[in-house]
Amino acid sequence: MKLYHALRNAASFRTFFDFGERDVAHWFPGHMAKGLKQMRATMKNVDCIIEIHDARIPFSGRNPLFQESLDVRPHLLVLNKVDLADLSTKQRMVKELERSGVKNILFTDSLKQRDDNIKKLVPMVTEMINNKPRFNREESTSYCLMVIGVPNVGKSSLINALRRTYLKKGRASRVGGEPGITKAVLTRIQVCDRPIMHLLDTPGVLPPKIESVETGLKLALCGTILDHLVGEDVMADYLLYSLNRLQKFSYVERYGLGDPSDNIEHVLKGIAVKLGKTQRVKAITGIGNITVRIPNYTAAAYDFIRAFRRGELGQVLLD
Numbered sequence: 001m002k003l004y005h006a007l008r009n010a011a012s013f014r015t016f017f018d019f020g021e022r023d024v025a026h027w028f029p030g031h032m033a034k035g036l037k038q039m040r041a042t043m044k045n046v047d048c049i050i051e052i053h054d055a056r057i058p059f060s061g062r063n064p065l066f067q068e069s070l071d072v073r074p075h076l077l078v079l080n081k082v083d084l085a086d087l088s089t090k091q092r093m094v095k096e097l098e099r100s101g102v103k104n105i106l107f108t109d110s111l112k113q114r115d116d117n118i119k120k121l122v123p124m125v126t127e128m129i130n131n132k133p134r135f136n137r138e139e140s141t142s143y144c145l146m147v148i149g150v151p152n153v154g155k156s157s158l159i160n161a162l163r164r165t166y167l168k169k170g171r172a173s174r175v176g177g178e179p180g181i182t183k184a185v186l187t188r189i190q191v192c193d194r195p196i197m198h199l200l201d202t203p204g205v206l207p208p209k210i211e212s213v214e215t216g217l218k219l220a221l222c223g224t225i226l227d228h229l230v231g232e233d234v235m236a237d238y239l240l241y242s243l244n245r246l247q248k249f250s251y252v253e254r255y256g257l258g259d260p261s262d263n264i265e266h267v268l269k270g271i272a273v274k275l276g277k278t279q280r281v282k283a284i285t286g287i288g289n290i291t292v293r294i295p296n297y298t299a300a301a302y303d304f305i306r307a308f309r310r311g312e313l314g315q316v317l318l319d
């Protein structure tokens with residue numbers, strides 16, 4: 001990695017981010033109560049809860065709504081998308097999660113064809129269930145799991161990865177709906193045959209816990225909140241602030257910027273020029289109307305954010 005002047009002179013970067021007067025109240029739609037009700041209703045059939053979250057934000061946005069159920073049922077936290085996360089401080093992260101009551105943690109890449117940690121999931125879950133009483137279900141020889149998590153963390157991908165690993169099957173297909181019950185509530189997906197393990201195909205989607213504007217921005221960068229509700233401009237700026245703070249400067253080379261910068265307008269302009277993303281606007285001058293080309297800042301911001309999401313700006317830990 002090139003050593004930039006700015007790296008030696010890190011003091012020139014912002015040490016805090018100005019969140020302005022933003023209000024997170026509308027950053028996540030409030031229509032999720034129905035899904036939550038369904039999830040609670042099916043909970044009695046569940047032997048283990050698999051909570052999946054984005055490994056780039058192991059602390060931000062996880063919804064504690066199920067805490068009361070988690071206290072009695074085995075609970076596994078799957079931190080997914082490890083291929084995108086900087087895990088150099090993994091041990092510290094695990095300790096902190098353990099301090100907050102999370103005992104079982106697994107790091108996964110659900111898109112990888114053979115992920116060793118996905119292979120560990122079934123034995124781990126089996127042991128966890130066998131070490132706890134099974135809530136009126138002792139007679140059953142099959143296990144029932146529920147996958148929950150905030151949007152876009154990889155719930156479907158994990159289910160597909162489990163089926164790929166344990167059943168040698170591709171995309172998840174539903175393996176039985178129970179008559180008389182809404183399909184969306186109690187459809188079961190088999191993920192393993194030895195032992196027999198099903199997942200309840202409930203919506204599984206929890207609203208994220210947005211406790212601050214900063215949490216909201218991290219969730220938005222990870223694709224959990226719709227971009228336009230938060231604003232691509234502030235997301236791009238927070239991304240730039242984070243990359244500089246973490247000294248992840250690969251964006252400089254990617255976009256041919258010369259040096260790192262903490263000025264989002266300057267960076268977006270450079271990105272727009274590099275990508276040829278300009279737009280024509282009419283300008284009224286003293287001698288009439290003319291058309292001028294200006295950088296398309298929105299398109300540049302999108303590219304910057306998408307590159308981060310694909311891991312093309314390096315592995316990052318936002319928390």
Ligand SMILES: Nc1nc2c(ncn2[C@@H]2O[C@H](COP(=O)(O)OP(=O)(O)OP(=O)(O)O)[C@@H](O)[C@H]2O)c(=O)[nH]1
Pocket residue numbers: 080081082083084108109110111112149150151152153154155156157158205
């Ligand atoms: N890089 C990477 N991308 C992943 C991984 N797992 C899932 N994705 C991607 O993340 C996006 C969301 O994955 P889904 O499996 O649809 O997530 P979900 O939680 O089911 O999404 P919702 O149904 O919206 O709640 C997709 O573009 C996946 O390809 C992973 O381990 N690594």
